[in-house]
Amino acid sequence: MEGKNSFSAMFRNKQLAGVAILVSLMAVIGTIVAFSVHWIIGTVWVLLVVVALIVIFKTLRGIGEDTASYIRSLTTRINRAEQEAVVQMPIAVILYNEHGVIEWVNPFIQGILGDEIIINKELGEVNTNLAVLVKNWYDEESQVTRLNWLHRVFDVQVQPELGVIYLMDATKSAQVQSNYESHRLFLGQVSIDNFDEVTEGMADADSSSLRSYVTRTLSDWMEAHNIYVRRLTSVRYLLIGYRGSLRSAESDKFDVLNTIRETTSAQNTPLSLSVGIAYDETDIAQLASNAQINLDLALGRGGDQVVVRPAQGQARFYGGNTNPMVKRTRVRARMISQALAELVRQADQVFIMGHVRPDMDSFGAALGIRRLSMMMGKPAWVVYKDKGQAHTDIKMLLNQIVSEQGDDVVATPGEVRNRATEKSLLILVDHSKPSLSEDQALYEQLKDRLVIIDHHRRGEEFPESSLLTYIEPYASSTAELVTELFEYQPRKTEGLTRLEASAMLAGIQIDTKSFTLRAGTRTFDAASYLRSVGADGDLIQDFLKETVEDYRDRSHLIERVQLHGPVAIVVGEDDTVYDGVVTAQTADSLLQLIGVEAAYVITRRDNHMVGISARSTGAQNVQLVMEAMGGGGHLSNAATQINDLTTDEVFGQLIDHIKQIEEQSEEKN
Numbered sequence: 029m030e031g032k033n034s035f036s037a038m039f040r041n042k043q044l045a046g047v048a049i050l051v052s053l054m055a056v057i058g059t060i061v062a063f064s065v066h067w068i069i070g071t072v073w074v075l076l077v078v079v080a081l082i083v084i085f086k087t088l089r090g091i092g093e094d095t096a097s098y099i100r101s102l103t104t105r106i107n108r109a110e111q112e113a114v115v116q117m118p119i120a121v122i123l124y125n126e127h128g129v130i131e132w133v134n135p136f137i138q139g140i141l142g143d144e145i146i147i148n149k150e151l152g153e154v155n156t157n158l159a160v161l162v163k164n165w166y167d168e169e170s171q172v173t174r175l176n177w178l179h180r181v182f183d184v185q186v187q188p189e190l191g192v193i194y195l196m197d198a199t200k201s202a203q204v205q206s207n208y209e210s211h212r213l214f215l216g217q218v219s220i221d222n223f224d225e226v227t228e229g230m231a232d233a234d235s236s237s238l239r240s241y242v243t244r245t246l247s248d249w250m251e252a253h254n255i256y257v258r259r260l261t262s263v264r265y266l267l268i269g270y271r272g273s274l275r276s277a278e279s280d281k282f283d284v285l286n287t288i289r290e291t292t293s294a295q296n297t298p299l300s301l302s303v304g305i306a307y308d309e310t311d312i313a314q315l316a317s318n319a320q321i322n323l324d325l326a327l328g329r330g331g332d333q334v335v336v337r338p339a340q341g342q343a344r345f346y347g348g349n350t351n352p353m354v355k356r357t358r359v360r361a362r363m364i365s366q367a368l369a370e371l372v373r374q375a376d377q378v379f380i381m382g383h384v385r386p387d388m389d390s391f392g393a394a395l396g397i398r399r400l401s402m403m404m405g406k407p408a409w410v411v412y413k414d415k416g417q418a419h420t421d422i423k424m425l426l427n428q429i430v431s432e433q434g435d436d437v438v439a440t441p442g443e444v445r446n447r448a449t450e451k452s453l454l455i456l457v458d459h460s461k462p463s464l465s466e467d468q469a470l471y472e473q474l475k476d477r478l479v480i481i482d483h484h485r486r487g488e489e490f491p492e493s494s495l496l497t498y499i500e501p502y503a504s505s506t507a508e509l510v511t512e513l514f515e516y517q518p519r520k521t522e523g524l525t526r527l528e529a530s531a532m533l534a535g536i537q538i539d540t541k542s543f544t545l546r547a548g549t550r551t552f553d554a555a556s557y558l559r560s561v562g563a564d565g566d567l568i569q570d571f572l573k574e575t576v577e578d579y580r581d582r583s584h585l586i587e588r589v590q591l592h593g594p595v596a597i598v599v600g601e602d603d604t605v606y607d608g609v610v611t612a613q614t615a616d617s618l619l620q621l622i623g624v625e626a627a628y629v630i631t632r633r634d635n636h637m638v639g640i641s642a643r644s645t646g647a648q649n650v651q652l653v654m655e656a657m658g659g660g661g662h663l664s665n666a667a668t669q670i671n672d673l674t675t676d677e678v679f680g681q682l683i684d685h686i687k688q689i690e691e692q693s694e695e696k697n
Contacts, residue, residue: 051084120182120195124151128159137195140178162186162193174198214274214307215319216255216267218246221300221331223263230297238297242288246301249284253277271307274336282334282346289332300332308338315339328486330501330663343488348649348663361509364498365516371479371495372401375453378408379444379474381466383459385608386412388421388571389505389535390458393481395429395528396510397455398437403517409439411466419609420578421538421571425531428567432527441467448474453495455479458506460499461489461660481509485651487660501662504551507535511554529563534571541616545664578610585614585629589621594648595686596624600631602675608639612667615643626650628682630675638678642666649689656685 055077063070120137124130128151133141152159155177165186175182175195181202182195220242227235243259250257253276255269285301292299304323309315322335325343329335333348372378378401382390394410401408418426429437439447444467448454454474456465460482465471471478478494483503503509511532514523524532536555540547543555574582585606590597596618600606611631618627626644633639640657642650644664651666659668670678 051081055081118197120193120197122193122195124162124191124193126191128152128162130154131191140180158184158193162188174202210270210272210275212271212307213312213315214267214269214271214305215312215315216269216303216305217319217323218257218265218267219302219323219327219331220263221302221327223299226292226297226299238292238299241291242299242301245288245291246284249287250277253280267303267305274305274307278336278344278346285332285334285347302326302331303334305334305336306339307336308340325486325488325490328490328497328499328501330485345652345655348485348652360500361512362516364496365513367496368400368479368498368513369404369517371453372404372406374451375406375477376449376451377447378406378453378455379411379439379448379470380408380455380457381411381470382457383464384466385418386422386458386466387419387535387538387609388425388531389507389539391422391425392528392531392533392535393457393506393510395437396507396514396524396532397457397481399524399528400510400513400517403523409444410437411441411444411470412438413440413466419607420573420575421534421609424571428527433525441470445470445473451477453477453479455481457481457510459484460486460491460497462491463489482506483509484661485663487655502548504546504548505536505539507532507539508551508554511536511557512550515557524558524561526562526564527567529558529561530567530571533558533563534568537568538572539665546662574610574613578607578613581606581610582614582617585610585631586617589618591624592683592686594623594625596621596627597679597682598627598629598631599675599679600629602632604632605634606631608633608641611639612641612643615641619643619645628653630678630682632675633669637669637671638673638675639669640667640678640682642668652689653682653685656689657681 059070059074059077062073118136119134120140121134122130122137123132130146130149130151133147146154150159151162155175157175158177161173161175161184165188173184175184177195180197180199183198185194185196186192187194223239227238230238239262243265246265247257250267250269253269254273255267255277258266258268260266282303285303289298289300302323304319304321304326306315306318306322309318318337318339322337322343325337326333326335329345329348334346335343336346337343378398380394380397380401382394386394391410391412398408398410412426414426426438448470452474454470454477456471456478458481459465460480462468462471462475475491476493478491479496479498480491480494481498483500483506485501486499498509500509533555536551536558537543540551543551585598585600588598588600590599598614598618600611611629615627615629618624618629624645625647626642628650629641631639640654640659642654642661642665644650646664649663651661651663654661654666654668657668657670659666661667670681673681
C-alpha cells in the first residue's frame with residue numbers, strides 16, 4: 029500500500045509525470061520499429077525497454093521518497109525552531125484572552141519579573157499603561173508604541189486578533205536617544221529691560237556696581253544649571269547650553285528673574301530681565317535668529333519674562349507677573365513717528381483697521397492715524413464693517429463723523445479690497461493678532477505692506493513680517509501712543525479736529541477707567557495735548573453715556589456674581605446675548621467689591637460664541653488665564669472668545685485653568 033501511494037504521489041508531480049510519459053512514448057515507438065525489422069530484434073528490444081523502465085521508475089520513486097523525507101525533516105526543524113525561539117529569544121511575549129487575563133508568558137519576561145507571577149492576572153492589574161495600550165490598539169502592522177515598565181523601556185507590538193503582546197527591550201536605545209536629546213544645543217539671549225532708565229543720572233560707580241550685581245547673579249544662577257553665559261554688551265547676554273540644562277532651568281521657573289527684580293527693587297533701582305531661548309534647530313545661524321525672535325516676543329509682552337520655544341511648537345512663558353515699567357525716554361516715540369511718516373509718504377493710500385467689534389480706543393486711534401496720513405498729503409480711510417453690533421459709543425461716534433466730516437472717513441472692507449494697490453499701506457491699531465482684525469481678507473491682501481501700533485502684550489500669533497512694529501505694553505492705550513506721534517510731526521497742515529481729539533481722549537479715559545488704572549505720566553501728557561487741540565469734555569461725556577438697557581444688563585450680571593476667594597466670576601445665561609462692552613464694564617465694576625482681586629465675566633456674544641472679559645487689580649495675572657484659553661491682553665486686562673460651547677462649559681474650563689495656574693504658582697513659591 030505504501031509503495032502504491034508513493035507511486036501515485038510520484039505521478040502527481042507534473043515534472044516527474046512528464047518525464048515518465050516521454051520515456052513511455054519513446055519505448056512504444058522503439059518497439060514498433062524493432063518488430064518491423066525482425067521479431068527477434070523486437071523481442072530483445074522489449075526486454076531492454078522493460079529493464080530500463082523498471083530502473084527508471086525505481087530511480088524516480090527513490091528521488092520522490094528522498095524529497096518527501098527532506099521536507100518532513102525540514103518542517104520538523106522549523107517547527108522546533110519556532111517553539112524554541114518563542115521560549116528562548118530575547119523578546120518578551122505575553123498571551124492574553126478576550127477578557128484581558130494573561131494566560132502565558134515566555135521565559136524572557138519571566139526572567140525580568142523574577143519571582144513575580146502575572147499569569148491569571150488582568151493586564152490592568154499588572155500595568156495600567158499596558159492595559160490601556162492594548163485596549164486602544166488599532167490593527168496596524170507598523171504600529172509600535174513605547175512602554176516604561178519594570179525599570180526598562182519596551183517597544184510594544186500587539187496582535188489583538190491572536191491575543192499576543194510582543195515587548196522588545198529598547199532600554200539601551202532609549203538611553204542613547206535620551207542622552208542625545210539632553211545634549212542638543214540651545215541658545216538664549218538676555219536683555220536688561222530698563223537699565224538705561226534706572227541708571228539715568230546715577231554715578232558711574234553706582235551704575236557699574238549695579239551692572240556687576242546683575243552679571244554676577246545671572247552667572248551664578250546659570251552656572252548652577254550648567255549653562256554658559258557671556259556678556260555681549262552692558263545690557264545683553266548670550267546663553268549657551270544643552271537641553272538637559274534647559275529642563276533644569278525650566279523646573280526652577282527661571283527664578284533668577286524674581287531674584288534680580290526683588291533685590292534691585294529693595295534698593296530703589298528696580299531692574300528686570302527678558303530672556304528668549306530657542307532649541308530643536310540644527311542650523312546654528314537659524315537657532316540664533318530664533319533666540320532673538322523669542323527675545324523680541326518677551327519684550328513685546330512687556331518684559332520681565334522668559335520665552336522658551338522650539339523651532340516647531342508652542343512657546344512656553346515664565347515670569348511676566350508684574351506690570352511693565354514706563355520708560356521715561358521719548359526717543360523711541362520720535363523714531364517711530366519719523367519712520368511712520370516715511371512709510372506713509374511712500375504709499376499711495378493708507379487704510380487703518382482696528383480689531384473686530386472696535387471700542388473707543390481702537391476707533392479713536394484709527395481716526396488719529398488717518399489724520400496723520402492726511403497731514404502728509406495721503407488719502408486715508410478707517411476700515412469698518414457695520415455689522416449692527418456696535419456699542420452705543422461707537423454708534424454715536426459714527427453718527428458724529430458723518431455729521432461733521434461726511435461719509436468719506438470710513439470705508440467697508442469690500443470697498444478697500446477693490447481700491448487697494450501694491451503701494452497701499454495697511455495699519456493695524458489696538459491689536460497685533462491677525463485673527464482679531466476687522467477683515468481677514470484685507471489683511472491677507474496687504475500683509476506685505478503692514479504697520480502695527482498696539483499697547484497689548486504681544487502673543488504667539490503675530491504677523492510674519494511688518495514694515496514697522498510699535499508695541500508698548502506700558503502704555504495705557506493705543507490712543508496714547510498715537511497721540512505722542514503727533515508731537516513729532518511738522519505743523520504745516522491742519523492737525524487733529526475737535527471730534528478726532530475727543531474720540532482719542534475718550535479712548536484713553538475708558539481704558540484707564542477715568543485715569544485710575546495704568547495711567548502714568550505719559551498718559552496725562554497725552555491727555556493734556558488732546559485737550560489743548562480741542563478735545564471736548566461734553567462730547568466725551570456723551571460718548572460715555574449708556575442706554576437704560578445696557579445699565580439694566582450690567583446690573584443683572586452683577587447680581588449673578590459668584591465669589592471664589594479673591595476671584596469674582598459672573599456666568600451669564602446661555603440663552604441671552606450680551607454686548608461685549610457691557611460685559612467688560614461688569615468686570616470693571618466687580619473690582620470695586622471689597623476683597624476682590626480678579627474678576628471674570630462670561631457671557632454669550634452670539635449664537636456660536638461665548639466671550640470672557642477678565643480684569644484684576646494687578647495682584648493676579650489674568651492675562652495668563654486668558655492666554656491659556658486662547659485669548660490675551662494685559663496682566664490686569666484681558667479677554668478671550670470661545671466657539672461652540674455653553675457659558676457653563678466655559679465656566680468649567682475657566683475654573684480648571686485658574687486652579688492650574690494657582691498650583692503652578694504654589695509650586696514655584
